[in-house]
Amino acid sequence: MSNRTIGYIVGSISSTSINRRLAEALARLAPEGTTLVEIPIKDLPFYSPDYDADYPEVARDFKQALADVDGVIIVTPEYSRSIPGVLKNALDWAARPWGQNSFDGKPTAVIGTSQGGIATAAGQQHLKAILSHFNAPALGQPEGYIQTTPGLFTDSGEVTSDETAAFLVGYLEAFNALVDRYAHELVSA
Numbered sequence: 001m002s003n004r005t006i007g008y009i010v011g012s013i014s015s016t017s018i019n020r021r022l023a024e025a026l027a028r029l030a031p032e033g034t035t036l037v038e039i040p041i042k043d044l045p046f047y048s049p050d051y052d053a054d055y056p057e058v059a060r061d062f063k064q065a066l067a068d069v070d071g072v073i074i075v076t077p078e079y080s081r082s083i084p085g086v087l088k089n090a091l092d093w094a095a096r097p098w099g100q101n102s103f104d105g106k107p108t109a110v111i112g113t114s115q116g117g118i119a120t121a122a123g124q125q126h127l128k129a130i131l132s133h134f135n136a137p138a139l140g141q142p143e144g145y146i147q148t149t150p151g152l153f154t155d156s157g158e159v160t161s162d163e164t165a166a167f168l169v170g171y172l173e174a175f176n177a178l179v180d181r182y183a184h185e186l187v188s189a
């Protein structure tokens, strides 16, 4: 594919989120022909099956945004060795109504940052299990475990480490290859 639109979901609604900075850094480093657009989750109400017959506009917009992109990167903190509730809530909206799972066949990648040494690895395992259940192909390598150190990201989402920037570029290139592989399979199916 010469042009790809990749959506990203930030699993934190904190006003000082380091994962948002990581997402902004990814958007800045996107290879030529790849555009990253945010798919926001913070205004989604709590999901309930009561909505299945008539999704609210914000949830319909969310599912349309997922449908409109070639792949989705989820950039998330780890909460209590799992994923934040706001992210799980968004994934539940995406999964329903029954038979309209927005992630079915959608290429995905998971990445996250924390101050801790395991850098969201435990949370990402839970997230990958959910994506597997969704039948969403997920990037296996490289794994996106980014330990935030003071000054790694500027307030405007620039990475100050050349090594981390190079890793993120390689991560995006690997995800593009996954996206292209599934786009090719769809064309030839």
Ligand SMILES: Cc1cc2nc3c(=O)[nH]c(=O)nc-3n(C[C@H](O)[C@H](O)[C@H](O)COP(=O)(O)O)c2cc1C
Pocket: 012, 013, 014, 016, 017, 018, 019, 020, 076, 077, 078, 079, 080, 081, 082, 113, 114, 115, 116, 119, 120
């Ligand atoms: C409710 C809660 C649970 C957390 N649990 C973990 C955890 O299990 N592992 C971890 O590395 N950090 C944990 N943290 C610390 C977060 O990694 C840290 O707050 C980080 O800045 C959150 O990402 P954000 O800045 O993008 O919101 C937790 C923070 C909160 C508020």
